[in-house]
Amino acid sequence: MKQLDLNLLVIFDAIMREGSVSRAASVLAMTQPAVSNAISRMRVSFGDPVFVKEGRGVVATPFAQSLWQQTRKHLQSLKDAVDPQPFDPVSTRQEFRIGVSDLTVxxxxxxxxxxxxxxxAGVDVLAVPFTLAxxxxxxxxxxxxxxxxxxxxTMAPQLRHMHLFDSYYACTMGNHHPLAHKPLLLEDFIKADHLMVSLSGDRQGIVDCMLSDLGLERRVAMTTNHFSVVPKLLRENNLIATLPFGAIFEYTSCGELWVTKPPIDIPIKPVSLIWHERNERNPAHRWLREAIADITQKLKDENPLPKCLLAG
Structure with a gap:
């Protein structure tokens, strides 16, 4: 392929959006012959017909459809970087795709x-599954x-992040549990029946790895593949669970569950909001960053971390 004129991609994007050479010319403030000439140059550069006439409009070839899928978001990001458009959350339609775990949801x-x-009201938020890989x-x-x-x-240098909170592990159980309302000893912890959240069904997690390093083992009596069922299982059964405090803070703050520090030192996990630098100046993205930061602060204020988890 010859060296690509990036202006062709801008014209290509306008034609794909409008489905018409004349409407694209109007949007771009160009003459129709100039746009037609650009299409001729696209055919040479891309090695494909790109557009074929159909009625009063044009239809993109399969190659053009594939190219647009790969380039349109990047073109929009470039436009936003050069000329950020005002964002009015009340009237603007905006979709955000956010990679989240079930706990984050x-x-x-x-x-x-x-x-x-x-x-x-014009903002849509879509939860997208992801893995660290x-x-x-x-x-x-x-x-x-x-x-x-x-x-x-070690993340790519193009990625930016904002710290949200530190995730502490807590050991929690129903108020009726024999181990509740007193210090939790490692010996009692080992002997208890444990509930573990495992997306894969595997009975080995960070707690088990740390116990193994100490030559110890616990009994994982039950696993579940999502966090939302944990409070009910703990309230109604003699199980204990060791999991991020964020999974159960609403139930401990109102006294429905007993929470204490695990008898082993589990590393604190800093949780961040991460985005690409292409959206750094995007007003809509900045609005969502500020919204999530505001929600995080309110959650911290309303649900302070129990002192027992901070104890040395």
Whole structure:
């Protein structure tokens, strides 16, 4: 392929959006012959007919459809970077795709929807599954706008992040449990029946790895593949669970569950909002970053971390 004139991509994008050479010319403030001439140059550069006439409009070839799918988000990002458009959350239609875990959805989604209903009715938020292995490529390839996860010092330099909170592990159980309302000893912890959240059904997690290093083992008596059922299982059964405090803070703050520090030191996990630098100046993206930061602060204020988890 010859050296590509990026102006051709701008004209190509306009024709794809409008489905008409004349309408694209109007949008671009160009003459129709000039746009037709650009199509001729596209055919040479791309090695494909690109557009074929159909009635009064044009139809894109399969190659053109594939090219547009790969380039349109990047073209929009370039436009936003050069000339950011004002964002009015009340009137603007905007879709955000956010890479989140089920726990993140439990923590943020209701509060975020409330904020949208109060003054951003045109905003749609889509939860997108991801893994730590796929997170970086999803952001680099514009498959998602944001990811809420742990930021890595080895992430691509194009990625930006904002610290949201530190995730502490807590050991929790029903108030009726024999181990509740007293210090939790390692010996009692080992002997208890444990509930574990496992997306794969595997009975080995961070707690088991740490116990194994100590030559110890616990009994995982039950697993579940999502966090939302944990409070009910703990309230109604003699199980204990060791999991991020964010999974159960609503139930401990109102006294429905007993929470204490695990008898082993589990590393604290910093959780961040991560995005690509292409959206750094995008007003809509900045609005969502500020909304999530505001929600995070309110959650911290309303649900302070129990002192027992901070104890040395």
């Amino acid at each position: 439990d923590i943020y989604w209701s509060k975020l929807r409330q904020k949208i209903e109060q003054g951003a 796929t997170m970086e490529n999803m952001l680099l390839n514009a498959e998602v706008d944001f990811v809420i996860s742990q930021a890595s010092p």
